[in-house]
Amino acid sequence: MNFNINAMMQTVTVVLTAVGLKILGAIALWIIGRWLIGLALRLMGSALRKQKVDPTLIRYIHSGVAALLNIVLVIAILGFFGIETTSFAALLAAAGVAIGMAWSGLLSNFAGGVFLVILQPFKVGDFITAAGVTGTVEEIGLFATTLHTPDNVKTIVGNGKVFGDTIQNFSANPFRRVELTAQLAHGVDPQAAIELLKPDLAKIPNVLADPAPDVEIITFNLAGPVLAVRPYCNNTHYWQVYFDTNRLIRDVFASAGFPVPEEHYSIRGGDELRLAKTA
Numbered sequence: 001m002n003f004n005i006n007a008m009m010q011t012v013t014v015v016l017t018a019v020g021l022k023i024l025g026a027i028a029l030w031i032i033g034r035w036l037i038g039l040a041l042r043l044m045g046s047a048l049r050k051q052k053v054d055p056t057l058i059r060y061i062h063s064g065v066a067a068l069l070n071i072v073l074v075i076a077i078l079g080f081f082g083i084e085t086t087s088f089a090a091l092l093a094a095a096g097v098a099i100g101m102a103w104s105g106l107l108s109n110f111a112g113g114v115f116l117v118i119l120q121p122f123k124v125g126d127f128i129t130a131a132g133v134t135g136t137v138e139e140i141g142l143f144a145t146t147l148h149t150p151d152n153v154k155t156i157v158g159n160g161k162v163f164g165d166t167i168q169n170f171s172a173n174p175f176r177r178v179e180l181t182a183q184l185a186h187g188v189d190p191q192a193a194i195e196l197l198k199p200d201l202a203k204i205p206n207v208l209a210d211p212a213p214d215v216e217i218i219t220f221n222l223a224g225p226v227l228a229v230r231p232y233c234n235n236t237h238y239w240q241v242y243f244d245t246n247r248l249i250r251d252v253f254a255s256a257g258f259p260v261p262e263e264h265y266s267i268r269g270g271d272e273l274r275l276a277k278t279a
Helices: 002-050 055-080 085-102 104-119 159-164 190-202 235-255
Strands: 127-130 133-140 144-148 154-158 167-169 175-177 180-183 214-221 224-230 232-234 264-268 274-278
Touching: 002 055, 055 104, 104 133, 104 144, 104 154, 104 159, 127 144, 133 154, 144 159, 154 159, 175 235, 180 235, 190 214, 190 224, 190 235, 232 235
Parallel strands: none
Antiparallel strands: 127 133, 127 167, 133 144, 144 154, 175 232, 180 224, 214 224, 264 274
């Protein structure tokens, strides 16, 4: 009986010692592995920053590499315990496919964010139109882009939709053209109106001298000729020039005594009916 107890105790001691060593080894492997992962991520981040890679892209790469290395570490620890990791890897791959299908929209936004950071069609602070939303870019996140619209509404748009749609960047070029029109009455000489507008248009604050403002006849309608009034300005002064130009058109035409434009229709029905209507 004493022999059996001694043998049992020796067996238990051997098993516990082996298990304890395995646990200590796994803990050591985890600590060393985590330290090595941290070191690798720091070295990678330092190298990317030296290459002047965009900080948002660095965060993308850091998160992806950290997740991958941690998965490899967990699989290595399971293998250290003698667990068959082939089946685990297959299960992980299947789970990844299932999650990918369930989160396809989210992954699409993530991929769109990566391309936005790499290709840089716009940056924080730019005034853009993307996915049908116009505003100033506040943040380009992992999954969404945040815009502040001109009426001061914070709008968040998925990166997949932003990258998959037409993007207009109004801040990419140093200046832009203000698009306005001026309606003239039938009796007004268009050339006289152009000669009155052009000198004063150049005097509006922040209107550029080069390229010079354009004032030309763009079309005709029932009310008379229509002038295209197009000054150029820096992006930051767009709305100031826009409103000042509208005000100038009104003041110049009023000072010149131009009549109010009216649409004229003529309805004719035989020799006995002649009706003129002014609207």
